[in-house]
Amino acid sequence: MRINCPLCGSRDSREFHYRGSAKLLHRPDGDAGDAAFHDYVYLRENPAGVNDDLWFHENGCRSWLVVARNVTTHEILSVKLAADVKRGGA
Amino acid sequence: MRYSAWEVFKNGLTGNKGWKPVWRNPEPKTHYDAIIIGGGGHGLSTAYYLAKNHGITNVAVLERGYLGGGNVGRNTTIVRANYMLNGNSQFYSHSLKLWEGMEQDLNYNTMLSQRGCIMLAHSDGQMDAMARRGNMMHMQGDTDAELMGRDAVKNLLPYLNFDNPRFPIYGGLMHWRGGTARHDAVAWGYARAADMRGVDLIQNCEVKGFRIEHGKVLGVETSRGYIGAGKVGMTVAGRSSQVGEMAGLRLPIESHVLQAFVTEGLKPVIDNVISFGMGHFYISQSDKGGLVFGGDLDMYNSYAQRGNLPMVEHVAEAGMALMPMIGKAKMLRSWGGIMDMSMDGTPIIDKTDIEGFFINCGWCYGGFKAVPGSGDVFAHLMATGNYHKAADMFQLRRFETGHMIDETGNGATPNLH
Ligand SMILES: Cc1cc2nc3c(=O)[nH]c(=O)nc-3n(C[C@H](O)[C@H](O)[C@H](O)COP(=O)(O)OP(=O)(O)OC[C@H]3O[C@@H](n4cnc5c(N)ncnc54)[C@H](O)[C@@H]3O)c2cc1C
Numbered sequence: 165m166r167i168n169c170p171l172c173g174s175r176d177s178r179e180f181h182y183r184g185s186a187k188l189l190h191r192p193d194g195d196a197g198d199a200a201f202h203d204y205v206y207l208r209e210n211p212a213g214v215n216d217d218l219w220f221h222e223n224g225c226r227s228w229l230v231v232a233r234n235v236t237t238h239e240i241l242s243v244k245l246a247a248d249v250k251r252g253g254a
Numbered sequence: 255m256r257y258s259a260w261e262v263f264k265n266g267l268t269g270n271k272g273w274k275p276v277w278r279n280p281e282p283k284t285h286y287d288a289i290i291i292g293g294g295g296h297g298l299s300t301a302y303y304l305a306k307n308h309g310i311t312n313v314a315v316l317e318r319g320y321l322g323g324g325n326v327g328r329n330t331t332i333v334r335a336n337y338m339l340n341g342n343s344q345f346y347s348h349s350l351k352l353w354e355g356m357e358q359d360l361n362y363n364t365m366l367s368q369r370g371c372i373m374l375a376h377s378d379g380q381m382d383a384m385a386r387r388g389n390m391m392h393m394q395g396d397t398d399a400e401l402m403g404r405d406a407v408k409n410l411l412p413y414l415n416f417d418n419p420r421f422p423i424y425g426g427l428m429h430w431r432g433g434t435a436r437h438d439a440v441a442w443g444y445a446r447a448a449d450m451r452g453v454d455l456i457q458n459c460e461v462k463g464f465r466i467e468h469g470k471v472l473g474v475e476t477s478r479g480y481i482g483a484g485k486v487g488m489t490v491a492g493r494s495s496q497v498g499e500m501a502g503l504r505l506p507i508e509s510h511v512l513q514a515f516v517t518e519g520l521k522p523v524i525d526n527v528i529s530f531g532m533g534h535f536y537i538s539q540s541d542k543g544g545l546v547f548g549g550d551l552d553m554y555n556s557y558a559q560r561g562n563l564p565m566v567e568h569v570a571e572a573g574m575a576l577m578p579m580i581g582k583a584k585m586l587r588s589w590g591g592i593m594d595m596s597m598d599g600t601p602i603i604d605k606t607d608i609e610g611f612f613i614n615c616g617w618c619y620g621g622f623k624a625v626p627g628s629g630d631v632f633a634h635l636m637a638t639g640n641y642h643k644a645a646d647m648f649q650l651r652r653f654e655t656g657h658m659i660d661e662t663g664n665g666a667t668p669n670l671h
Pocket residue numbers: 291292293294295296297316317318319320322323324325326327328329330331332333459460461462489490491492493497512513514548589590591592593617618619620621622623624
């Protein structure tokens with residue numbers, strides 16, 4: 165598998181570290197309550213299809229990326245900087 | 255037909271014409287007292303114990319493919335009970351005891367071979383941790399745990415590389431009652447025994463939805479039509495999130511691929527199960543002679559029932575670091591299975607807010623050893639509504655109440671357990 169980092173170009177997936185669903189970008193407010201944090205920390209989107217995941221380009225530019233990947237075929241559909249996604253851009 | 259030496263002898267003399275298909279292939283009925291979704295090890299053993307221990311025989315196992323085509327037929331067959339934490343300890347101990355009586359109980363040769371499982375240690379700190387784990391096993395009643403020093407391990411496994419600069423071998427914790435079994439035979443043995451007690455095993459029957467009214471499950475929609483049920487149990491391993499979602503559940507589970515490998519058949523050379531945790535490598539030798547080994551997850555979520563090359567390389571490197579002698583063996587095959595990785599690395603066996611709907615999932619990469627125990631306690635829960643004492647800590651709400659059972663101490667993550 166190769167991941168097309170927006171900053172470094174197409175790189176071997178071994179340079180990257182997988183963290184989990186991109187929903188982790190949206191941490192609830194501190195006073196959101198137990199249920200919201202339980203959901204944030206433990207529950208996972210786990211579709212057998214396209215999923216947005218957080219990857220870290222550990223042995224590269226060390227950016228956090230949002231990778232849209234078909235987890236059944238391993239086809240990568242898009243790669244964006246997590247910072248852009250969080251800001252609502254890109 | 256009961257299998258026996260006499261049957262083998264008689265059939266040998268009569269051209270082996272007396273053997274019969276091992277189970278029926280019935281059409282689904284319109285209603286069952288209990289439906290089990292998923293014909294892997296856990297589903298088949300649950301159906302068997304429902305019939306045997308609780309007298310519930312109007313049961314169907316619905317399998318979307320063929321029986322035993324999932325992880326139960328893809329794993330590296332290691333059976334052990336060297337767990338440490340309260341919750342896991344009593345459960346795996348219970349399961350191992352059922353393994354020890356399984357062949358007589360099922361009248362089927364599952365080839366359980368208690369050849370001993372050793373976990374290697376590479377530092378003083380790790381030796382202390384092994385001593386602690388061994389003591390916990392003794393306290394649980396599994397007195398076969400033995401802490402072995404470097405010389406004792408050297409005596410037993412002279413071919414290991416003891417002086418690897420990064421991971422020199424200090425000793426290990428041997429679990430003598432651990433070992434391997436024939437995975438397909440476990441699926442077939444439970445399938446046959448369940449069928450003989452009246453359970454309908456329905457293959458090529460995919461569950462596609464639930465019929466739930468007023469908070470109670472009434473039945474399931476399948477690729478072979480609607481089937482009514484008094485109770486429904488879910489044992490679909492890597493597909494737990496999807497099937498759970500059909501009933502409106504969100505689970506603390508992520509699906510990951512685990513790979514395994516086998517070499518060509520060799521003369522007997524590796525007598526035990528050896529686990530080199532620091533290198534993510536473990537190995538045993540099958541009765542056919544192939545070296546069966548595996549490593550860690552591919553480390554990112556996946557439903558592809560195959561692996562990727564980086565992990566093949568990593569596992570091969572770890573194997574060479576531990577036992578250079580295997581370098582000349584030719585690897586024949588590699589394959590992958592989809593693991594239902596839970597967020598604390600421990601399974602979930604529970605009822606749900608939907609009356610009559612029960613879930614059994616989150617087995618991660620360790621659910622083969624759990625097959626008899628899981629079926630026993632899940633059948634108990636489905637039949638009586640009460641938790642079995644060997645599995646009363648596997649509840650789903652532990653993630654809300656903070657009672658996670660995190661054997662490896664990795665925190666809330668699906669891919670490091
Ligand atoms: C490479 C590898 C090595 C492993 N090594 C070990 C080991 O050494 N020791 C150990 O203890 N464990 C090991 N495991 C883990 C173990 O194999 C699993 O945890 C265990 O088999 C899972 O339970 P099961 O047997 O019920 O799953 P499965 O056999 O996967 O059964 C689930 C079944 O559900 C069916 N299903 C899914 N969705 C539906 C649907 N909608 N409708 C109907 N049916 C459906 C599937 O087709 C499947 O047959 C390993 C796993 C792998 C992949």
